Amino acid sequence: MLHTSRMGEWFQVIVPNHWQGKTIESLFRDLWEVPKKLTHTYRMEKKVRIDGEAANWGTPLAAGAKLQLRLFEAEETHITPHFQELEILFEDDHVLVLNKPPFINTHPNDPKQETNTLVNGACFHLLSQGEIRDIRQIHRLDRDTSGAILFAKHAMAGAILDRALVERKIKRTYLALVDGILKQKRGTIQAAIGRDRHHPTRRRVSPTGQAATTHYSVVMEDKQEKLSYVKCWLDTGRTHQIRVHFSHIGHPLLGDTLYGGKPVVHRQALHAAKLEFTHPFTEEKIVCHAPFKDEPDIFKNIDLLTI
Structure with a gap:
């Protein structure tokens, strides 16, 4: 697990020994596999720093250096926030895992007309914490299916997790x-x-x-x-x-x-009883078990920890 912290709009990670000699360019391209357009934005808008100074993307990193990424800027939101009770299975500055109840859509089919979906609730949750950003769902569940759903709180986390899903590195x-x-x-x-x-x-x-x-x-x-x-x-x-x-x-x-x-x-x-993934920024293995929400219970006498 990497040593990380948040400083306002900036995220800081202490460069670990196994990153020694890598460049910022290689981190974005090979480790995180960030799309070229988003990578270009981080480069041109100087959203990457080393020890507080604008970074040279081609200079090899030294272990112990402070790599800082501007991940937490306010952004225009496209989802209407809507309050609902949420069961949070895991949350930090980058990702959110919710236990979706049955009989609710994951996302709105018409963002202007439909506001009572899980995405709308997640957007309200971010706003209530002072985070003015779009929430990004990484996968979905059918309306009547319950269980764990993964969301990203910012664009870079979303891009990394989207790629992980395609590469089957997120296990459901x-x-x-x-x-x-x-x-x-x-x-x-x-x-x-x-x-x-x-x-x-x-x-x-x-x-x-x-x-x-x-x-x-x-x-x-x-x-x-x-x-x-x-x-x-x-x-x-x-x-x-x-x-x-x-x-x-x-x-x-x-x-x-x-x-x-x-x-x-x-x-x-x-x-969706269990969700497993590697955290995009801390390299921590995250395992979430989603409790059953049906009344009366459909899945009787099942120990979730055995799933």
Whole structure:
């Protein structure tokens, strides 16, 4: 874990030994993989300093030097702040992890008309702390799916985490309650997913769709009710992926009537139970477990720490 601190609009990190000899240019390009346009902004607007002085981007860094980045400037916001109760799983100056309840959209489809989404609540949370900035969601969950969602508090954190998501360095583990007892207790579902041309929101397994891979492991079985609690993790992030894949193998999620699930619970039984990622600036491994929020409980007798 790196030694870091915040000084107003500036973020400071003490250059560690394993950065010795690297340049600021290489940190932006190779370590953080910051997009060229954002990198250009930091260079031209002199938003990087070494020991309080404007930095030379090509000079090798010395261990123990104070690298300072202007990360926390006020910016124009494009999301309407809207107060709501939030369950915060992790927060610091750079990132925010929230436990999304079911029956709320992750982000507004129409920013001017729709204000009661998780993004609007996160924006209000920042504003209440005196942070006048847009919040940036790194991934999303379906409206009726609950669990952990990762947000970035500034542009550079957003860029680094967006890249980490693409490179599968952010691990999301889901818990699903599915119909039936699976014969294979651990396995992988590989089936391309495309749009269903007969339904505006439904997806389906299609040879012409996008490649999709879901890994799963049965956590617990209710043999009396013929139900299975299944842990899932993804190599891809297609819309409705877990829902489509388990319906495809004959075990639809309970409550997921769009894909053939029995309406015995009030929503599709899917919860983003755990989120794991490496912090973009401290190099700390962050692991967040998201408590279940349903009343009555859908996922009974499940220990989150085993997920």
